[in-house]
Amino acid sequence: MSHAPQSALPVGHYAYDDVDRTFLKQRVAQFRDQVERRISGALTEDEFKPLRLMNGLYLQLHAYMLRVAIPYGVLSSSQMRALAQIAQRYDRDYGHFTTRQNIQFNWIKLEETPDILGLLADADMHAIQTSGNCIRNVTADQFAGAAADEVLDPRVYAEILRQWSTLHPEFTFLPRKFKIAISGSSQDRVAARFHDIGLMAREGENGRPVFEVYVGGGLGRTPVVGVKLRDDLPEEDLIAYLEAILRVYNEYGRRDNMYKARIKILVQALGVDGFRDRVNAEFSAMDKARYKLPETIVEAIRSRFGVPDFEEAGNGPEKLVQQRKADRAFDFWVQTNTHKHKQAGYASVTISCKPAGGIPGDVTSAQMNLLADLADQLSFGELRITHLQNVVLGHVRQDKLYDLWQVLEQNGLGTANVGFITDIIACPGLDYCALANARSIPIAQKLSERFASPDLQREIGPLRLNISGCINACGHHHAGHIGILGVDKRGQEAFQITLGGAADQAEVSIGQIIGSAMSEDETVDAIARIIDTYLTVRTAGESFIETCRRVGTTSFKDAAYATA
Amino acid sequence: MPLLENGQLKDDNWQSVADGAALPSGDILVPLSRLAEGLGRNNEGRLGVVLQSGDSVDALRQALPRLDCVQLIFPIFRDGRPFTQARALREHLQFKGEIRVGGHVLPDQYEFLLRCGVSAVLLREDSDLAVWQKAHDAFTVAYQPSVLEEQPEGFALRRRLF
Ligand code: HEM
Ligand code: SF4
Numbered sequence: 208m209s210h211a212p213q214s215a216l217p218v219g220h221y222a223y224d225d226v227d228r229t230f231l232k233q234r235v236a237q238f239r240d241q242v243e244r245r246i247s248g249a250l251t252e253d254e255f256k257p258l259r260l261m262n263g264l265y266l267q268l269h270a271y272m273l274r275v276a277i278p279y280g281v282l283s284s285s286q287m288r289a290l291a292q293i294a295q296r297y298d299r300d301y302g303h304f305t306t307r308q309n310i311q312f313n314w315i316k317l318e319e320t321p322d323i324l325g326l327l328a329d330a331d332m333h334a335i336q337t338s339g340n341c342i343r344n345v346t347a348d349q350f351a352g353a354a355a356d357e358v359l360d361p362r363v364y365a366e367i368l369r370q371w372s373t374l375h376p377e378f379t380f381l382p383r384k385f386k387i388a389i390s391g392s393s394q395d396r397v398a399a400r401f402h403d404i405g406l407m408a409r410e411g412e413n414g415r416p417v418f419e420v421y422v423g424g425g426l427g428r429t430p431v432v433g434v435k436l437r438d439d440l441p442e443e444d445l446i447a448y449l450e451a452i453l454r455v456y457n458e459y460g461r462r463d464n465m466y467k468a469r470i471k472i473l474v475q476a477l478g479v480d481g482f483r484d485r486v487n488a489e490f491s492a493m494d495k496a497r498y499k500l501p502e503t504i505v506e507a508i509r510s511r512f513g514v515p516d517f518e519e520a521g522n523g524p525e526k527l528v529q530q531r532k533a534d535r536a537f538d539f540w541v542q543t544n545t546h547k548h549k550q551a552g553y554a555s556v557t558i559s560c561k562p563a564g565g566i567p568g569d570v571t572s573a574q575m576n577l578l579a580d581l582a583d584q585l586s587f588g589e590l591r592i593t594h595l596q597n598v599v600l601g602h603v604r605q606d607k608l609y610d611l612w613q614v615l616e617q618n619g620l621g622t623a624n625v626g627f628i629t630d631i632i633a634c635p636g637l638d639y640c641a642l643a644n645a646r647s648i649p650i651a652q653k654l655s656e657r658f659a660s661p662d663l664q665r666e667i668g669p670l671r672l673n674i675s676g677c678i679n680a681c682g683h684h685h686a687g688h689i690g691i692l693g694v695d696k697r698g699q700e701a702f703q704i705t706l707g708g709a710a711d712q713a714e715v716s717i718g719q720i721i722g723s724a725m726s727e728d729e730t731v732d733a734i735a736r737i738i739d740t741y742l743t744v745r746t747a748g749e750s751f752i753e754t755c756r757r758v759g760t761t762s763f764k765d766a767a768y769a770t771a
Numbered sequence: 772m773p774l775l776e777n778g779q780l781k782d783d784n785w786q787s788v789a790d791g792a793a794l795p796s797g798d799i800l801v802p803l804s805r806l807a808e809g810l811g812r813n814n815e816g817r818l819g820v821v822l823q824s825g826d827s828v829d830a831l832r833q834a835l836p837r838l839d840c841v842q843l844i845f846p847i848f849r850d851g852r853p854f855t856q857a858r859a860l861r862e863h864l865q866f867k868g869e870i871r872v873g874g875h876v877l878p879d880q881y882e883f884l885l886r887c888g889v890s891a892v893l894l895r896e897d898s899d900l901a902v903w904q905k906a907h908d909a910f911t912v913a914y915q916p917s918v919l920e921e922q923p924e925g926f927a928l929r930r931r932l933f
Pocket of ligand 2 (some may be wrong): 634635636637640641642643644675676677678679680681682
């Protein structure tokens with residue numbers, strides 16, 4: 208039996224209409240023209256660069272890289288198939304899911320890019336503003352619309368912000384890139400405080416939402432935890448207030464030094480009160496009627512989202528209990544890779560893109576097609592990409608989990624490691640990236656093999672291990688309980704270890720470097736010793752990060768640098 | 772330099788006054804530092820001010836009713852501050868005169884400029900007008916309000932572009 212969407216609207220994301228499609232076609236035509244002007248020489252590379260970046264096209268070490276937007280991480284099965292087709296036809300048969308819920312293709316030819324964008328447009332997709340000094344893809348909670356603890360669906364607001372920021376006339380040449388994340392629950396699953404703007408929604412008194420607004424968070428070479436700017440921003444002021452923040456940033460953000468150009472530096476320079484004063488001055492001076500977001504618009508956008516047509520739970524939950532009892536490996540997978548659903552008889556499933564020894568976030572076109580089929584059969588045709596580089600099926604019947612798990616197992620996607628030490632975030636690193644100091648992928652693979660044993664991982668418990676190939680921190684190493692940072696040590700690739708970072712719901716902190724850099728193999732061994740130390744000193748039920756906070760880093764540091 | 776206004780190339784009749792030079796008669800554009808001097812002229816022509824991208828438009832608040840033109844400068848196309856300056860001139864200071872931009876501007880920025888309230892662009896001598904026209908015609912819809920009185924169209928935040 209199929210769970211394919213009943214209505215014409217795609218479940219979980221905004222349905223394009225003819226106007227949106229015309230817009231995308233115009234955008235493709237514009238880019239085709241820009242590519243021609245570049246090839247003819249009418250545009251210099253310096254002039255072309257921001258134009259291609261605004262279409263997600265980077266020039267990397269070996270080829271162009273194309274970053275495709277997956278707004279709030281949600282896509283339909285047919286869109287996933289379009290990505291598979293691009294991987295197969297224009298890349299080397301795979302793609303890479305990123306921590307900003309997008310997908311990157313690493314082996315792209317400039318001349319073919321307009322055709323790829325055309326193919327994407329046919330699937331209601333694009334690469335607009337996935338790069339460049341503009342407002343980037345707005346990210347949201349991967350369990351949106353499904354989580355039992357959700358207050359409201361953040362995707363509706365992420366879509367409103369996506370539309371509002373698309374080719375925004377004033378904010379397309381900002382001092383630096385600008386990232387917004389939005390969470391629909393008080394459980395922060397989007398790392399809101401590591402974004403330029405982080406929004407946390409909750410229900411307001413009149414039944415309409417209000418937002419806590421955080422500003423000035425970020426990773427990169429200067430990691431900063433965002434500060435709270437507003438506690439209770441009403442829905443109708445959402446756009447006006449963001450306009451005000453961006454106006455202040457566009458006017459005062461530094462442009463003399465790209466390393467000091469992010470909004471976090473401006474917030475630090477003015478102080479949070481000084482910054483807030485300017486934003487409020489701008490906010491009170493602006494024409495409110497023009498920028499108001501009325502309830503009717505929110506509801507109009509919401510009405511373009513398909514909603515799943517859930518069935519009765521029946522005896523699904525009991526069946527699941529039986530199946531878990533009968534199969535220990537399945538039971539482990541259910542424990543780690545499923546999340547509580549608000550609808551009785553359903554669960555959200557996280558499919559790990561991190562098999563033992565694999566490359567975090569890399570998915571082949573065959574796997575993409577399989578995921579699309581599974582979404583059609585089991586989850587209303589909807590898929591989500593998480594900021595931890597995994598894929599989520601949002602709404603799976605509990606009595607289908609066993610079948611699903613078996614298919615995943617057969618296709619290398621059944622790893623039961625979500626939230627564990629091998630659920631590693633890693634950036635592309637020196638294998639692809641022109642800015643890298645070191646390769647992130649091989650060390651991720653070695654660590655993933657080292658800790659591959661399911662029993663060992665369960666013994667270690669929740670642990671976030673993040674790897675970046677350089678100080679730009681695309682792999683979120685600052686936010687890892689254990690972070691690994693690639694550095695250049697006299698011309699050699701080397702790695703520093705950080706401890707104590709977190710972008711968890713309860714606490715946000717930045718990891719501290721514990722000592723000098725080591726080689727790849729030394730680093731892997733040092734991490735194994737850190738884990739051994741943790742297993743020895745932890746108290747019952749204490750997670751790695753809790754132990755780290757309780758005992759500090761000294762004993763871990765001693766362990767890391769102990770030579771046997 | 773040719774001036775692009777409403778899709779047409781026009782002669783530019785404004786004279787830009789260099790830093791140390793005496794103020795001529797006729798329509799002149801002065802740097803912000805010489806605004807008072809410019810205002811001191813007697814009916815010798817219209818007055819405009821050239822703002823650098825780091826200047827605050829607020830400095831024009833008093834003088835604005837007596838100005839006919841504000842010229843904004845892009846030192847490089849990536850410096851997006853003139854977009855905010857133009858929008859603020861229209862939205863906060865209700866400036867109704869000409870806002871023109873000079874310096875390093877790309878045709879691909881033309882529509883953004885217009886939607887921020889810019890009325891004319893100083894083009895490089897070798898500019899291809901057709902490219903600018905094409906940039907203006909590239910899109911028929913926008914997804915956010917601007918200071919132009921564009922009509923909301925159909926759905927949500929959309930505006931029809933002309
Ligand atoms: C391979 C091409 C890439 C290049 C050239 C690149 C470049 C950069 C640079 C220069 C920064 C620092 C910006 C700043 O601090 O102002 C940065 C930050 C970041 N990038 Fe990348 N990146 C790449 C790939 C990725 C990938 C694959 C991901 C996701 C897995 C990613 C996600 C991020 C994130 C989350 C940050 C830090 C958060 C923040 O903005 O503060 N990037 N990137
Ligand atoms: S962290 Fe550095 S090496 Fe890794 S993708 Fe970002 S810029 Fe490249």
